[in-house]
Amino acid sequence: MADARIARVTMPKWGLSMTAGKITEWLVEEGDEVQEGAELAEIDTDKIVGTLEAPAAGVVRRIIAGTDSSAPVGATIAVLAPAEVPDTDVDQVVAEAEEQLASGEVEEPAGPVVATVEVDGRVISYATMGEGDEVVVLVHGYGGDKNSWLFVQEPLSRTRTVHAIDLPGHGESAKDVGDGSLDTLAATVLGFLDAVGAERAHLVGHSLGGAVVTAVAAAAPGRVSALTLVSPAGFGAVDASYLRGFAEAGSRRELRPHLGKLFADESLVNRQLVDDLLRYKRLDGVETALQTLLGTLLDGDEQAIDAATLLAAVEVPVVVVWGRVDRVLAPADASTLGRAELRLVDDAGHMAHMEQPHAVVDAVEATGRKG
Amino acid sequence: MARTISYREAINEALAQEMARDESVIVMGEDNAGGMGSPGEMDAWGGVLGVTKGLYHQFPGRVLDTPISESAFIGAAVGAATRGLRPVAELMFIDFMGVCFDQIFNQAAKFRYMFGGKAVTPVVVRTMYGAGLRAAAQHSQALYPVFTHIPGLKVVVPSSPYEAKGLLIQSIRDDDPVIFCEHKLMYDTTGEVPEESYTIPFGEANLVREGGDVTIVAIGRMVSVAMEAAGELAASGVEAEVIDPRTTSPLDTETILESVESTGRLVVVDEATPRCNLATDISATVAQEAFGSLRAPIQMVTAPHTPVPFADSLEDFYMPDAQKVANAAKAVTGWER
Numbered sequence: 266m267a268d269a270r271i272a273r274v275t276m277p278k279w280g281l282s283m284t285a286g287k288i289t290e291w292l293v294e295e296g297d298e299v300q301e302g303a304e305l306a307e308i309d310t311d312k313i314v315g316t317l318e319a320p321a322a323g324v325v326r327r328i329i330a331g332t333d334s335s336a337p338v339g340a341t342i343a344v345l346a347p348a349e350v351p352d353t354d355v356d357q358v359v360a361e362a363e364e365q366l367a368s369g370e371v372e373e374p375a376g377p378v379v380a381t382v383e384v385d386g387r388v389i390s391y392a393t394m395g396e397g398d399e400v401v402v403l404v405h406g407y408g409g410d411k412n413s414w415l416f417v418q419e420p421l422s423r424t425r426t427v428h429a430i431d432l433p434g435h436g437e438s439a440k441d442v443g444d445g446s447l448d449t450l451a452a453t454v455l456g457f458l459d460a461v462g463a464e465r466a467h468l469v470g471h472s473l474g475g476a477v478v479t480a481v482a483a484a485a486p487g488r489v490s491a492l493t494l495v496s497p498a499g500f501g502a503v504d505a506s507y508l509r510g511f512a513e514a515g516s517r518r519e520l521r522p523h524l525g526k527l528f529a530d531e532s533l534v535n536r537q538l539v540d541d542l543l544r545y546k547r548l549d550g551v552e553t554a555l556q557t558l559l560g561t562l563l564d565g566d567e568q569a570i571d572a573a574t575l576l577a578a579v580e581v582p583v584v585v586v587w588g589r590v591d592r593v594l595a596p597a598d599a600s601t602l603g604r605a606e607l608r609l610v611d612d613a614g615h616m617a618h619m620e621q622p623h624a625v626v627d628a629v630e631a632t633g634r635k636g
Numbered sequence: 637m638a639r640t641i642s643y644r645e646a647i648n649e650a651l652a653q654e655m656a657r658d659e660s661v662i663v664m665g666e667d668n669a670g671g672m673g674s675p676g677e678m679d680a681w682g683g684v685l686g687v688t689k690g691l692y693h694q695f696p697g698r699v700l701d702t703p704i705s706e707s708a709f710i711g712a713a714v715g716a717a718t719r720g721l722r723p724v725a726e727l728m729f730i731d732f733m734g735v736c737f738d739q740i741f742n743q744a745a746k747f748r749y750m751f752g753g754k755a756v757t758p759v760v761v762r763t764m765y766g767a768g769l770r771a772a773a774q775h776s777q778a779l780y781p782v783f784t785h786i787p788g789l790k791v792v793v794p795s796s797p798y799e800a801k802g803l804l805i806q807s808i809r810d811d812d813p814v815i816f817c818e819h820k821l822m823y824d825t826t827g828e829v830p831e832e833s834y835t836i837p838f839g840e841a842n843l844v845r846e847g848g849d850v851t852i853v854a855i856g857r858m859v860s861v862a863m864e865a866a867g868e869l870a871a872s873g874v875e876a877e878v879i880d881p882r883t884t885s886p887l888d889t890e891t892i893l894e895s896v897e898s899t900g901r902l903v904v905v906d907e908a909t910p911r912c913n914l915a916t917d918i919s920a921t922v923a924q925e926a927f928g929s930l931r932a933p934i935q936m937v938t939a940p941h942t943p944v945p946f947a948d949s950l951e952d953f954y955m956p957d958a959q960k961v962a963n964a965a966k967a968v969t970g971w972e973r
Contacts, residue, residue, distance in 0.1 A: 440832070515837065516837070517843065536843065536846055544798075544834070547802065547835055547836065548830060548832045548833070549832060549833040549834060549835075550832075
């Protein structure tokens with residue numbers, strides 16, 4: 266048996282379709298001492314580049330998969346251990362890992378499990394990770410889907426049951442959104458809680474999803490233990506041209522410039538991201554759904570949703586996370602957020618959960634502790 | 637939800653979903669139902685390679701077997717389209733279009749124009765093309781350039797299951813005659829395809845791979861050949877951009893020109909014989925519109941100007957393959973004045 270103090274750093278599974286990742290850069294060197302959660306490496310999943318964090322504290326004893334190499338999900342790519350663990354023990358773990366990597370026989374960790382429930386006559390698709398009494402539900406924004414939480418769902422699931430849902434009109438859920446109102450969407454989230462038997466849940470919402478979960482907490486306070494909002498809709502100013510441009514773009518050429526506005530670092534918008542969104546937009550019913558929801562979001566060039574009033578009625582702990590350079594929904598003034606704690610995140614735009622996922626994970630954990 | 641299915645299943649699913657959505661959609665062709673008088677599910681063959689299998693029982697009365705007379709049933713499909721149906725006719729091998737060409741190029745293709753825009757002809761002709769099935773010279777041609785030549789026809793050459801489903805649904809919903817060309821070697825190739833219906837617009841090329849050294853434009857099955865070549869090229873330090881036009885008419889010249897303007901080099905891969913094919917057409921457009929960007933002569937990788945040979949070894953040699961594409965790309969990237 267290998268020393269329990271030796272921690273394997275494995276290729277993460279970020280998202281349902283990820284089977285392998287490429288290490289684009291190691292941010293640490295062999296011999297460095299790291300804390301748990303320290304940034305170890307940049308990993309390219311084809312869809313987006315993410316930062317891998319240390320699963321435990323220790324010394325980086327060995328880097329097995331070097332910069333620019335690819336490894337299957339689950340493969341050991343580095344080994345951490347306290348300095349006092351002898352080299353021979355580390356070597357043994359490294360040898361096993363190298364053999365696995367060479368043979369390709371790597372056991373892939375269980376990724377999210379996708380299932381569906383029916384809510385108000387609509388099929389709702391969701392992905393679940395982790396087990397635990399604490400239930401967290403992640404609700405994406407306009408035009409997004411459950412996969413947008415790829416960097417957040419896994420770390421949160423270590424001690425919790427984490428569901429990421431597709432709102433009506435999105436992802437793999439039914440494309441009919443009915444009247445598309447905030448009430449309809451909030452009823453869907455409540456219906457989802459009923460369907461999975463969650464009496465109370467910590468709701469996490471991004472953008473439109475942030476307004477939706479705020480509406481759920483206002484309407485059914487007994488069902489919500491805490492709220493974490495990431496760049497929520499319904500506060501302050503909106504770039505209406507982004508929303509309309511996204512809804513109307515019919516080709517890669519038209520879509521790409523709009524997607525650039527989502528991120529602080531526009532280079533995150535790669536071909537795969539654009540292609541995936543285009544594929545989604547071309548499904549039957551999506552155009553109608555997005556147009557209907559546009560009516561929920563916008564009143565002329567202003568936001569039609571007043572989430573501040575809804576939030577004022579919410580008594581559970583609320584933390585709001587906002588990218589400092591959000592160009593779609595500018596960070597709200599703290600005064601409009603009532604008792605909620607506002608955390609501004611550097612180097613993040615509208616997609617803080619993709620660009621700085623640790624900040625969102627930290628916020629969810631902090632909100633949970635307040636509850 | 638996207639799952640992995642074959643090119644054959646993707647086409648079948650597109651037909652089934654459109655027939656369920658719109659009762660004016662009908663399917664017709666040789667052995668599409670199962671043959672005259674054949675009873676039961678077991679006998680529903682679904683065309684020569686089983687693409688329409690199962691539809692006969694799902695849509696009673698809307699999957700029609702036809703006599704072995706292309707001039708008659710393609711004519712019937714064109715006529716039915718002018719009267720409000722949306723027929724999807726299966727012309728077994730593209731090589732047989734000679735016997736029904738009047739119906740296609742002088743009738744279907746002309747109605748909208750000759751009746752001042754008042755007549756629409758929403759007919760789809762699905763047909764198999766391409767070499768590799770040891771089917772000899774009369775069943776192996778890549779004749780999509782012949783249709784591309786004719787104004788009034790739209791010509792679709794899907795390169796993957798995803799493309800096949802979305803482009804076929806678009807073809808059925810389109811109000812103009814569409815020639816939908818399926819490569820017979822691709823029916824068992826698989827890929828991720830959404831369960832839901834979706835469309836892919838005509839005239840929009842797919843950027844299959846990004847790269848800065850050479851643009852490779854490839855049609856239909858040649859897209860996977862070009863991607864294999866791009867993998868080999870990457871190993872030797874040449875990054876190829878691979879473009880799949882998806883439809884040869886309309887043709888997305890803008891995407892091709894933009895790419896050539898950044899790479900300065902072009903290889904076109906076309907399984908058709910080399911005279912007046914897509915390779916010559918695209919090369920001429922690039923030479924005319926982007927001459928100043930070219931840093932090397934254009935290379936065309938095509939079949940030779942001969943009938944498709946029957947001997948296995950000769951047929952294999954006849955088709956463009958990854959090695960020929962990689963060689964062409966190396967020739968243009970290594971070219972010096």
